[in-house]
Amino acid sequence: DAKTTQPNSMESNEEEPVHLPCNHSTISGTDYIHWYRQLPSQGPEYVIHGLTSNVNNRMASLAIAEDRKSSTLILHRATLRDAAVYYCILRDANYGGSQGNLIFGKGTKLSVKP
């Protein structure tokens, strides 16, 4: 299974942008890049996903490197509610067997200071 590497923790100030990096040097051509976050005492929450092009939604932006070996989740203005563990996950688009499941690492714990 393709794996990802993320920093253990990051800090941000409230209302400033946050760039959360993820390395996935063994990504295959059919792997989607997914980001989830988990707030304390809650289940993971889907944030965004992409394949090759940069993606934007109401929660965040996903910037994908041209060689797809790394990506960055961008929170444009961090709020205290964004404090969570952020997981970068690769998912094979060719569904079959257990390939549809999510393989979580330890993620990046984001702290947001007022």
Add this chain to the structure above:
Amino acid sequence: DAGVTQSPTHLIKTRGQHVTLRCSPISGHKSVSWYQQVLGQGPQFIFQYYEKEERGRGNFPDRFSARQFPNYSSELNVNALLLGDSALYLCASSHIPGQGYGYTFGSGTRLTVV
């Protein structure tokens, strides 16, 4: 619309007992997955069901079993409970596994084995 609902929210069991956890997916979602999250770790994949058939199984012992019902709800069963089974058990649903679809997670069932 209701999100993914799990019951019970908390549970205390004694070693050797059996437990059944329940999950109702989002209306229209036909895939349900189960994850175990031990304190301080990311969720670990246990099972995936799609259209009432098991489509994936993680590295868990045979004491763990699951099934999906015609209404797409699901049960996770764990026999002969061990102290190490204490964890947050998460259920996630999606339209179709793979193909880049995101998963929606429930808030989980906190199982404590004493």
